[in-house]
Amino acid sequence: MVNNPKNIYSKIINKFNPKDENQANDLKKILNSYPFFQSASAYYLKTLKIQKKDAYNELLPKTSLLTVDRKVLREWLNSNDEQNSSKNSTTEKYSFLDWFDIINDEVPKVEKKLNLIDDFINKSPKIKLSNGEKSQKEIIIDSKIKDELITETLAKIYVTQKKFNKAIKAYEILSLKYPKKSSFFADQINYIKKQKIKD
Known part of the structure; x- marks a missing residue:
């Protein structure tokens, strides 16, 4: 039995670090004592994923069964990867005048597309009845x-x-x-x- 699992779990939640081996071991002990503890299972699963351990593939189906919404679990497990990728992407900061120039550069592109559409509509051939096709009166008779x-x-x-x-x-x-x-x-x-x- 884990010594004072409430305190240990509270500390893990407050300062969760999926790369910390001690937290992973504590979560494993908690899950051994309380195997249906859903949030602890999710935290432990995330640590296994970040640490790239083989037990991740074994625990994933069990945790997904305990989870009410699997989509939320999947998003949470992948959230760290997305945060890292968003940190790596550099965002450019523009002044007001820079934004004005950027928007003005995009306006001609949109106008060009609209002009192309208008030209197509104006020049597009109309469908005409050929002599071989029946007129409406002939269709009514037939x-x-x-x-x-x-x-x-x-x-x-x-x-x-x-x-x-x-x-x-x-x-x-x-x-x-x-x-x-x-x-x-x-x-x-x-x-x-x-x-x-x-x-």
Whole structure:
């Protein structure tokens, strides 16, 4: 059992240094006593990663199971690498006038791109109908419903749309198609004719 694990863990959190071997050993002892201690497991995992120890690959799946949000764990484990890379990158400091010059240099580039887009739009060829393509009137004529496609449902739709002539024609075609139902279709035609007179 670790001597006073609360104090040791508090010291580790306050002055966490993943490169410190003593902290790694203390975290390992705490985890031996409390194997499901999630935050201690995460801290120990980070020390193993920074110190490039083989135990990192063994502890990673266990810690990820204990973690509520694995994305947060991954970001935290990789945060030190990103901080180091951001420290290494040099940021240039500019005065107000320098920024003004930089922005003015970028404006012509944007204007050039916009001009290219405008030129393309103005010069782009328009799509024209060739003589071989059908006009809209021809398409409407060709789109008339063929006799094979007429159904009882279509005839009912014609009636509800008050297209009585089309409905009568549809029922006539159906009565020729289905002679056994011809008496039913004849009744429907009579009903439609009565509706046509009322309207």
